[in-house]
Amino acid sequence: xxxxxxxxxxxxxxxxxxxxxxxxxxxxxxxxxxxxxxxxxxxxxxxxxxxxxxxxxxxxxxxxxxxxxxxxxxxxxxxxxxxxxxxxxxxxxxxxxxxxxxxxxxxxxxxxxxxxxxxxxxxxxxxxxxxxxxxxxxxxxxxxxxxxxxxxxxxxxxxxxxxxxxxxxxxx
Amino acid sequence: xxxxxxxxxxxxxxxxxxxxxxxxxxxxxxxxxxxxxxxxxxxxxxxxxxxxxxxxxxxxxxxxxxxxxxxxxxxxxxxxxxxxxxxxxxxxxxxxxxxxxxxxxxxxxxxxxxxxxxxxxxxxxxxxxxxxxxxxxxxxxxxxxxxxxxxxxxxxxxxxxxxxxxxxxxxxxxxxxxxxxxxxxxxxxxxxxxxxxxxxxxxxxxxxxxxxxxxxxxxxxxxxxxxxxxxxxxxxxxxxxxxxxxxxxxxxxxxxxxxxxxxxxxxx
Numbered sequence: 001x002x003x004x005x006x007x008x009x010x011x012x013x014x015x016x017x018x019x020x021x022x023x024x025x026x027x028x029x030x031x032x033x034x035x036x037x038x039x040x041x042x043x044x045x046x047x048x049x050x051x052x053x054x055x056x057x058x059x060x061x062x063x064x065x066x067x068x069x070x071x072x073x074x075x076x077x078x079x080x081x082x083x084x085x086x087x088x089x090x091x092x093x094x095x096x097x098x099x100x101x102x103x104x105x106x107x108x109x110x111x112x113x114x115x116x117x118x119x120x121x122x123x124x125x126x127x128x129x130x131x132x133x134x135x136x137x138x139x140x141x142x143x144x145x146x147x148x149x150x151x152x153x154x155x156x157x158x159x160x161x162x163x164x165x166x167x168x169x170x171x172x
Numbered sequence: 173x174x175x176x177x178x179x180x181x182x183x184x185x186x187x188x189x190x191x192x193x194x195x196x197x198x199x200x201x202x203x204x205x206x207x208x209x210x211x212x213x214x215x216x217x218x219x220x221x222x223x224x225x226x227x228x229x230x231x232x233x234x235x236x237x238x239x240x241x242x243x244x245x246x247x248x249x250x251x252x253x254x255x256x257x258x259x260x261x262x263x264x265x266x267x268x269x270x271x272x273x274x275x276x277x278x279x280x281x282x283x284x285x286x287x288x289x290x291x292x293x294x295x296x297x298x299x300x301x302x303x304x305x306x307x308x309x310x311x312x313x314x315x316x317x318x319x320x321x322x323x324x325x326x327x328x329x330x331x332x333x334x335x336x337x338x339x340x341x342x343x344x345x346x347x348x349x350x351x352x353x354x355x356x357x358x359x360x361x362x363x364x365x366x367x368x369x370x371x372x373x374x375x376x377x378x379x380x381x382x383x384x385x386x387x388x389x390x391x392x393x394x395x396x397x398x399x400x401x402x403x404x405x406x407x408x409x410x411x412x413x414x415x416x417x418x419x420x421x422x423x424x425x426x427x428x429x430x431x432x433x434x435x436x437x438x439x440x
Binding site: 005012017022027030035039047050054056059072073104115134135137140152156159166 | 179180181182183184185187188189190191201204212215216217218220221222223224225226227228229230231232233236237239240241242245247274279280282283286289290293334
């Protein structure tokens, strides 16, 4: 009886892992860009999902949204602790070099998995916001500050981008 | 609150990304409870995000899963069960199992609770959709029913031997035109059935005339694009022929004969 239940509760997590680990890993890997670190974070994320499962409230949003937020936050925390990614903020020359590197890298990754196709119909501004927020680990306020865009504009651009995507994804 | 404006500010996208301050988040959640339009929009945004990230998925290496579940299996007995068991009670293993079982049952039932909740939500949505669909079908049914009633009435008239059919053929003005008059000499009722008459401009209308004792008598006006039988003005006895002219909207007292479109004699 007990072993059966134990098997079952584990199977809940296994179900979540089988269905969503790739999507979460896509987010984590793009933010961290290093396989070993990204894998470690993915495991931490699932441990967290496991530990905090009771705190998920279905009336406030989808389970997927809840999990993505855990993944995104965990990955962003990691960039800060390991000083991997965006810590060249103070140095403008480094920053621009870094930006170029990042851009090429992301475009290359995106091409690999067909995301580029999905983002194809967005304007450059919209594409930029989606890439930075979802695949570079920027928060909206960081993005506004670093690229000198008003926060309200960041929000409405993401809104427009998501509306476009809603149509594009429906067709696909 | 202007919901359209609220939505277009992008606040729901920021909410989905978990980017709002505590206060903003509480406000959004309050509004979500109040406005179903916001809930629908939120759902659409979440689905878009899910699809976007699903299509951006990267499969982690297989050993990641194994090592994750090893960690979970190790963590479970110590972290979750042992601290809840009183130290002195080592003799009775049964409590260890009972505690473990109750925690597991709690976990499983909270999973089931959210699962059922989302299923219930889904069902509720489908129900609303079905109700709307049902209302549309009922509306369509009414329209069809009304048309059927009209057609039934038309058939009664066409079938009634008291009604004489007068075929009006196109004149030189409109060789293609054709219309029928169904005329009941005793009840004096007149019905018109358009077979083929071109549409007129907004300023003009067709006018039906009965020729009684060599004089045209007004039998009412009509537009060119009506299906089924049209009830016209009742006329006196002794009509020898019917004709249709084009007149200014509303009709005239005397026909503009030069505009005559169709004409037909009553068979004696």
